[in-house]
Each structure stands twice: as C-alpha cells, then as structure tokens.
Amino acid sequence: MLDISPKDTLPKAGGVGYKPQHFNELMNAPGSVTWLEIHAENYMGAGGRPLAQLRHLAEKFPISVHGVGLSIGGETRLDPEHLSRLKTLIDWLNPAMFSEHLAWSTHDAQFLNDLLPLPYTNDTLTRVTAHINEVQDHLGRKMLLENPSSYLAFAQSTWSEPDFLRELARRTGCGLLLDVNNVFVSATNLHFDPRAYINAYPLDLVEEFHLAGHDEDTDELGRKLLIDSHGKPVDEPVWALFDHVIANGGARPALVEWDNDVPDFNVLEAETARAARHMQGVVA
Amino acid sequence: MSQVKSIAILGAITAAVAANATAALADGDQEKCFGVALAGQNDCAAGPGTTCAGTSTVDYQGNAWKLVPAGTCETMELTDGGGMMHKGSLEATKMNLPAS
Amino acid sequence: MTLDLTTSAQDMTVSQSRFRNALLDPETPAPDGLVTPEGTHAEKRFGVYRNNVSHSLASALVDGFPVLTKLLGEAFFRQMALVYLRIHPPASQLIMHYGAAMPTFLVGFPGTVHLKYLPDVARLELALRRAYHAGDAEAIAPADLTQLDQATLMDTRLVLAPAVETLTSEFPALSIWEFNMQDGPTPTMQAETILISRRGYDPVAQRLPLGGAVFVNALKKGHAFGTALGLATSQVADFDLTATLSALIAGHGIIKIEKG
Numbered sequence: 001m002l003d004i005s006p007k008d009t010l011p012k013a014g015g016v017g018y019k020p021q022h023f024n025e026l027m028n029a030p031g032s033v034t035w036l037e038i039h040a041e042n043y044m045g046a047g048g049r050p051l052a053q054l055r056h057l058a059e060k061f062p063i064s065v066h067g068v069g070l071s072i073g074g075e076t077r078l079d080p081e082h083l084s085r086l087k088t089l090i091d092w093l094n095p096a097m098f099s100e101h102l103a104w105s106t107h108d109a110q111f112l113n114d115l116l117p118l119p120y121t122n123d124t125l126t127r128v129t130a131h132i133n134e135v136q137d138h139l140g141r142k143m144l145l146e147n148p149s150s151y152l153a154f155a156q157s158t159w160s161e162p163d164f165l166r167e168l169a170r171r172t173g174c175g176l177l178l179d180v181n182n183v184f185v186s187a188t189n190l191h192f193d194p195r196a197y198i199n200a201y202p203l204d205l206v207e208e209f210h211l212a213g214h215d216e217d218t219d220e221l222g223r224k225l226l227i228d229s230h231g232k233p234v235d236e237p238v239w240a241l242f243d244h245v246i247a248n249g250g251a252r253p254a255l256v257e258w259d260n261d262v263p264d265f266n267v268l269e270a271e272t273a274r275a276a277r278h279m280q281g282v283v284a
Numbered sequence: 285m286s287q288v289k290s291i292a293i294l295g296a297i298t299a300a301v302a303a304n305a306t307a308a309l310a311d312g313d314q315e316k317c318f319g320v321a322l323a324g325q326n327d328c329a330a331g332p333g334t335t336c337a338g339t340s341t342v343d344y345q346g347n348a349w350k351l352v353p354a355g356t357c358e359t360m361e362l363t364d365g366g367g368m369m370h371k372g373s374l375e376a377t378k379m380n381l382p383a384s
Numbered sequence: 385m386t387l388d389l390t391t392s393a394q395d396m397t398v399s400q401s402r403f404r405n406a407l408l409d410p411e412t413p414a415p416d417g418l419v420t421p422e423g424t425h426a427e428k429r430f431g432v433y434r435n436n437v438s439h440s441l442a443s444a445l446v447d448g449f450p451v452l453t454k455l456l457g458e459a460f461f462r463q464m465a466l467v468y469l470r471i472h473p474p475a476s477q478l479i480m481h482y483g484a485a486m487p488t489f490l491v492g493f494p495g496t497v498h499l500k501y502l503p504d505v506a507r508l509e510l511a512l513r514r515a516y517h518a519g520d521a522e523a524i525a526p527a528d529l530t531q532l533d534q535a536t537l538m539d540t541r542l543v544l545a546p547a548v549e550t551l552t553s554e555f556p557a558l559s560i561w562e563f564n565m566q567d568g569p570t571p572t573m574q575a576e577t578i579l580i581s582r583r584g585y586d587p588v589a590q591r592l593p594l595g596g597a598v599f600v601n602a603l604k605k606g607h608a609f610g611t612a613l614g615l616a617t618s619q620v621a622d623f624d625l626t627a628t629l630s631a632l633i634a635g636h637g638i639i640k641i642e643k644g
Contacts, residue, residue, distance in 0.1 A: 020321030027314070041326035041477050045517030046546065049585035052520070053317045068328045069477030075400045082477050101328065107404045111474040113444070114436040115328060116407075119398065119417075149330065151433065152426035155396040155417045189429075191421040212329075220420060220428045227432060230329035259329035293613070293625065294534055300629035301526040316584040322516045323447035326479045330436045355457035356564055357499055360571065 007062035010035045010096045010208065010253035012279065014272030015064070017230075017257040023053050025265035027060065032273035035096070037064040037255050043093075044085045054093065064097035064208065064255070065090060069111060072131045072145075073104035073118040083138050090139050097208060097253075099144035099177045100135070102128070102165065119154035120164040125171075132172040144207055145169070146177040149214075149228035150186040161186070162201040169205045176202065178252075179210035180245055184238045185226040189219075194241050203249030211242060211275055212257040231260030234271060242278055251279035406430065407437050408470050441469040444479045449486065449509050452502065454564045464495060480517055484510060501555035508557050508589060511549045511580040515587035518547035523636035529629075532641070538610030539644030542603050547582035548637045550597035558589050581635030588635050595620030596628040600637075608644055 015035035018026070026033065036057060043050055057063065069082060090098060103115035118124050136143055147165060159167070169176055178201065187194035213232030219225040234242075234256065242254075254275040258268055396417040406412040414430030442465035446453050453461045472485045487503035487510070490496045523545070532540060551557065558578045562568030577592040579600060592600070595616040602612035616623045632638055 017327075023321075024318055039326050039328065041479065044478055045480060047520035048517050048582070049317060049319060049321060050517070052313060052585060053321075056314050056317055066328070068326050079477070104400060106477070107400045109475060110404065111477045112404065112407060112437050113326070113440045113474060113479060114330075114433060116400075116403065116433060152418045152429040153421065154398060155419050155423065156398070189421075215330075217432075220424070220426070225429065225432070228330045230327070257329070259327040293537070294530075296625040297529050297537075297629060299626045300633055301530055303626075303630045304526050304633045311584070319584070319586055322480075322513060322587075324444050324480050324482065324513065325447075326477070330432065351460045351463050351495065353456040353460050353495065353499065355453070355455045355460070357455040357502075360455075360560070360563060 007035075007058075008094075008096055010062050010064055012251040012253055014276040015061075015253060015255045016268050016272055017066075017255060017259065018057065019258070019262050020050070020053065021262065022265045022268070023057075025269075027056065030061075031266075031269040032276055033061075033269055034276075035062040035064065035253060035255075037066050037257075040065050040067040040086055040089055040098075041069045043089055058093060058095075062096040063093060064099065064253070065093065065095045067098070067100040068115070069105060070100050070135065071104045071106035071111075072100050072135065073102060073116075073124065073128055074106055074131070075104070075127070076107065078131055078134055079106060079109075083135065087139055090141070097144065098139065098141060099146055099208065101146045101148060102168075103148050115148055117148060117150055117152065117154070120157040120159035120161060121154075122158070125159070125164065125167060128168055129171045132168065132174050136172065136174065142173065142175060144175040144177040146179050146210065147182050148186070149179075149182040149189075149226075151189055151225065151227075153190055160200065162197060166202045166205070169202065175207040176205045177208045177210060178203070178206045178245065179212070180242045181210065181212040181214060181234065181238050182228060184235070184241050185214050185228050188224055188226045195244055198241070198245055198248065203245065206249060206252055209242070209245070209252050209254040209275075210257055211238065211254060211271070214238075229260055230257050233267075234274075239274070239278065242275075246279055254279060407434055408473065410434065438466055438469060441474070441482070442466060444482050445469070445486075448480075448483050448513060449506060451505055451509055451561050451564045452486070455499070455502065455505065455560070456496070460495065464493060467493070481513065486510070501553075501557065501560060504551065504553040504555050504557040505560055507551055507553075508561055508578060508580070511551055512587040512589065514549065515547035515580050515582045516585075518545070518582060521545040521547075521639040523633075524638050524641060526633045528641055529633075529638075532643075536643060538608065538613075540609050541606060541642040541644065542609060542632075542638050543640035543642060544600070544604050544632075545581060545637050545639045547580070547587070548600065548604060548632075548635070549580045550592065550600050551578040551580065552597050553578065558591060561589065579631050579635055579637070581632075581637040583634075583636045590631045590635055592631055593620075593624035593627045595623040596631070599623070599625075599628050600632065 011034045013034040014032050015037060016033050018036045018038045043054055101115050105112050105116060165176055183194050183197055211234045212230045213234055215227040215229040217225045217227055256271040256275060398415045398417040402415040406414050414427045418426045418430055420426050442462050445465045468489055474482050486506040490502045496502055553576050556571040556574050556576050558576050559571035563571050577597045579590045579592045581588055598619055599612045599616040602615050
C-alpha cells in the first residue's frame with residue numbers, strides 16, 4: 001500500500017476524470033478540482049509514468065477508481081485475472097471509492113471496449129447480484145454501480161432501470177453512482193421523462209454523481225438520438241436535471257468527465273466550478 | 285583469457301562509461317512525471333456521434349477495397365548501399381545478420 | 385399455420401453471443417428483441433454500439449501505432465484497423481497493449497503485403513509501448529562498472545531493467561521510425577539491430593552493433609558477462625563491446641551488478 005495518509009472520502013464538491021495532459025495543472029493550480037477519478041485499466045501496467053503520476057496525484061487528491069472493463073453484466077464468469085489485477089491496484093492505492101458499470105464488455109474472452117446494454121430481467125438480476133457480491137468479496141470493500149446510457153431497449157425487459165438498480169443495491173449492499181448525463185441521454189433516446197426517473201431512483205443510495213457532455217444524432221425515424229460521447233461541455237438541460245437531483249437528494253461528490261477532444265485544463269476546471277456552484281447551499 | 289584481451293575488455297567498459305559521463309543528473313520523480321504520456325487508453329465514452337461510421341462493410345479482397353496506402357511510405361525513398369532506389373516497396377537485403 | 389408463442393417469446397431473448405456476433409459483423413442484422421421506444425426493430429440504434437466498438441478500437445490502434453499510421457495514411461490505416469479488429473478483437477481489457485498481432489496481420493493483409501518493412505516497424509512500436517508500461521527500476525551508476533577487475537567481471541551478472549528488449553530487423557526499422565517521428569534523415573536500406581529501454585519514464589530506442597542483440601539477450605537470460613561476451617564474439621568476431629555497453633548505459637538498461 002502507498003505510504004501516504006489515505007484520503008478516505010471524496011468531498012461533496014467538484015472532481016474531474018484524470019487525463020495525463022492535465023498533470024501539471026493539477027499538481028500546481030487545480031482551482032476548483034478537489035478530487036480525481038481514474039480509469040482502473042490504465043493503471044494496470046507494471047510501472048512507468050502512469051503509476052508514477054498516480055502516486056503523486058494520490059498524495060494531493062482523494063482518488064476514485066472507476067473500472068471500465070470488469071464486464072459485471074457478462075453472461076460468463078468474471079475474468080479472475082482481471083479481478084486480481086484490480087485487487088492489486090486497489091490494495092496499492094487504497095482509493096476513496098471504487099465504481100463500475102451496469103453493463104457488459106467481455107464475451108468468449110473477447111474484450112469489446114464498450115459498455116454494452118443488458119435486459120432488465122430476473123435472470124440478469126440474479127447474475128449481476130452474484131458478480132457484484134464476488135467483486136465486493138474479492139476487493140474487501142463496497143462498490144458503486146453506475147447507470148448506463150441507453151440507445152435501445154430490450155423487448156424482454158420486465159424491470160424499470162431505477163427499480164432494477166434499487167434491487168441490486170438491496171441484494172448486494174453496493175452503493176450507486178448516478179450519471180446525470182446518462183439519465184438524460186437514455187430518457188431522450190427511450191422517450192421517458194428524466195425527472196420521473198430521478199423521482200423513482202433511490203437517491204439515498206447515491207455516493208457519487210457523474211456529469212458529461214453528449215453528441216446529437218438521429219434514429220431510424222429521424223428523431224433525436226443522443227450519444228454519450230464525453231466530448232463537449234455539459235448540456236444545459238443536464239444542468240437543470242442536476243439541479244432537480246440535488247434538490248431532491250442533496251449534494252454528493254460530483255465528477256465532470258471529458259474523454260474525447262479533451263480541452264485545456266481551464267475549460268474542464270470551469271465545468272467543475274459550475275458543478276460545485278450548483279451544489280452550494282444544498283444540504284446533503 | 286589472454287592479458288591483451290582482458291585489457292581490451294576493461295578498456296571497452298571504461299570507454300562506454302566515459303561516453304556517458306556527460307549525461308545529465310536525474311530529475312526528481314515528480315519532474316520526470318511531467319513528460320509525454322503515451323496514448324492508447326481505456327475510457328467509458330462513446331465514439332463521436334455517428335451511427336454509421338462503424339457499420340461500413342470492408343471487403344478488402346474484392347473490388348470494394350479501393351484504398352491504397354497514402355502516407356509517408358509513398359514518399360520515403362530508401363537508398364540501398366549500391367545507390368538503388370526503392371520506393372514504397374522496400375525489399376529485404378541479405379545482410380550479415382547474426383541470430384539473436 | 386399455428387402460432388407458436390413459446391418460440392416467439394424465446395426469439396426476444398438476446399444472448400450476448402448474438403449481440404457480439406452482430407457487433408463485429410456488419411452483414412449480420414441486429415438481433416431481434418432489440419427495440420425502439422415503439423417496440424420496432426432497433427437496427428440503426430444498434431449501429432451506435434457497432435460504431436463505439438469499431439471506433440474506439442480503431443482509435444486505440446491509431447494511438448498505439450503512430451508511425452504505421454503516418455506510413456500508411458490515417459484513412460487507409462483506419463480502414464485496415466476495421467479489418468484487424470474483427471479478426472483480432474482484444475483478448476485483454478488493457479487497451480494499452482492492444483495490437484500485438486499487428487506484425488503478423490500486416491504480412492498477410494493485401495493492402496500492405498508489398499511493404500515488407502512494416503511488420504518490424506509495428507514490432508518496434510509494440511516494444512516501445514511495453515517499455516513505457518514496464519516495471520520501474522533504478523539504473524546503476526555507470527562508474528560502478530569500472531570497479532571490477534577482469535576475473536570478477538567475467539563471472540558477474542549484469543541485471544537488466546524490465547523494459548530492455550532487442551529487435552533485429554532486416555530493414556532500417558529504427559531509421560524509418562525516426563524519419564516519421566523525429567524528422568530523422570531519409571532511411572538508407574540496411575539491417576538494424578535495436579535496443580529498446582526506458583530512461584526515467586520515457587522509452588528510448590537505440591542502434592546496436594552487430595552481435596549486440598546476442599550479448600543483451602544473453603544478459604537478459606541471466607548469463608554472466610563472460611558467457612554473453614563469448615556468445616557475441618563467436619557470432620561476430622569484431623563484436624563492438626564498447627558501443628553495446630554504451631547503449632545499455634545510455635538507455636538506463638543496467639540495474640544491478642551481481643558478482644558471481
């Protein structure tokens with residue numbers, strides 16, 4: 001384990017998804033950025049600059065580890081090798097938080113590098129419950145599960161997404177990561193009311209928020225289809241939905257994600273400052 | 285091992301060390317961290333928003349495959365020892381290659 | 385005609401195998417059971433996932449093979465990447481190492497088969513990536529090497545950094561890399577033996593003299609200095625020890641002196 005004082009909680013303020021090009025600014029003038037999230041898989045090498053940077057950043061910021069490759073919704077067993085790499089990283093870093101996605105990405109030992117959707121059925125519930133239990137047992141800590149961006153639905157689904165997540169959390173004791181942009185993207189794409197989703201969602205189980213920008217496309221019938229591209233500022237309707245979330249559930253650590261066309265640090269920092277402003281004066 | 289050869293070996297080491305004598309003192313670890321990051325990362329974003337970019341069929345054995353390399357390989361003219369010019373398609377030369 | 389409700393209900397079940405097959409093969413329609421908000425078939429919406437997979441993996445290959453991308457042009461390289469990723473989807477969750485099969489793929493790919501030097505350029509780019517992520521190790525102070533007398537030296541093991549690799553190419557693979565990445569001179573046709581290592585956190589590639597790879601690989605296997613030197617000189621009579629050691633020192637490749 002790293003020989004530093006553990007920063008064991010994320011502040012209820014703004015954080016950013018870490019990009020190596022922002023290392024200098026974060027070490028010297030982080031502004032409103034109070035915590036960082038890293039993608040676990042980028043720090044699973046044996047050594048080198050990524051882990052060295054992380055070591056320095058962890059001395060300065062609380063860190064949230066966000067996995068993107070565990071395939072927790074996969075039909076086949078969790079990859080023991082990957083789980084073991086994850087445990088090595090978590091044990092070394094002792095981060096403030098660990099989260100993963102309600103999605104799958106690996107099948108037949110092929111990693112597809114995308115967060116793929118799941119039907120919300122009793123079978124899926126049983127399987128994902130077992131996988132979350134396995135992860136939490138293996139890591140010896142609680143994890144958070146993030147709601148996905150959806151572009152289509154499954155005819156076979158019998159659960160609503162908020163109910164499905166609530167039931168998973170009830171069965172496993174995991175917490176939830178509420179991605180507000182994902183709710184807005186899914187609501188637009190699947191034609192439901194995002195506020196009704198939030199009203200049905202167990203906000204008391206949420207321990208982290210995500211905010212990000214999206215792209216716009218069209219579906220089969222020429223209607224708006226949003227893509228969770230993380231390549232733009234957070235959209236105004238998403239900020240409005242964020243206000244609705246914090247009015248109902250209070251402030252949480254709030255992360256701005258920007259993965260494509262990553263801007264200069266000051267642009268990202270301004271988004272973080274805005275997220276913190278929206279939460280100011282709101283009681284947790 | 286002959287005396288001459290061992291002197292040559294120690295001389296080679298001295299020369300190799302001397303050749304690196306002007307190497308700059310190492311920076312602190314944090315300073316070393318400020319360098320270029322190699323790309324190729326995992327993230328959780330979707331691709332830029334078009335639904336068709338990933339769906340094109342690539343029939344590279346048929347007529348549909350029309351693209352030809354159009355990078356520096358076309359401009360990079362390699363000269364061999366005999367002054368022969370090779371454009372793009374560079375053939376291997378049979379040089380004295382030790383097994384490694 | 386009888387209506388079989390059981391079968392049609394089963395058809396709505398989308399297995400991950402079917403989902404995956406359709407993701408990677410644009411000729412295969414999106415599985416039944418994937419629907420729009422109105423319940424109709426979601427073919428175009430499925431394209432978002434197809435795009436995400438192919439775009440993210442093709443981009444990872446562009447990022448991971450900057451010299452191949454320059455040599456072939458990005459348009460060609462991305463089209464080729466779509467073929468590659470369908471034959472060789474990642475076997476690991478670590479995108480940092482994606483593309484290990486590229487050297488052999490390039491040999492058989494119709495659009496690149498005539499560019500015989502490409503596989504070695506791909507090998508060099510893969511080795512540089514491995515070096516970037518290799519385990520950390522502190523290089524020895526070079527002067528420590530001069531503290532040994534000849535007899536001790538011959539039995540001594542020089543332990544190499546985890547990042548150290550060699551690449552023996554029939555082509556000027558490193559010169560081609562330098563031409564594209566560092567405005568190096570126009571490559572001249574010649575074989576090159578290359579030492580890959582890491583200085584601090586930065587991968588470096590240097591030329592080795594003939595026999596240099598034999599010497600370095602023998603050290604890497606744990607052979608004593610004398611054994612490695614014997615192997616190199618048996619293959620190359622005038623093996624240049626100074627140049628080889630100099631490259632190892634400059635590349636921070638030696639991390640320990642273990643007396644035999």
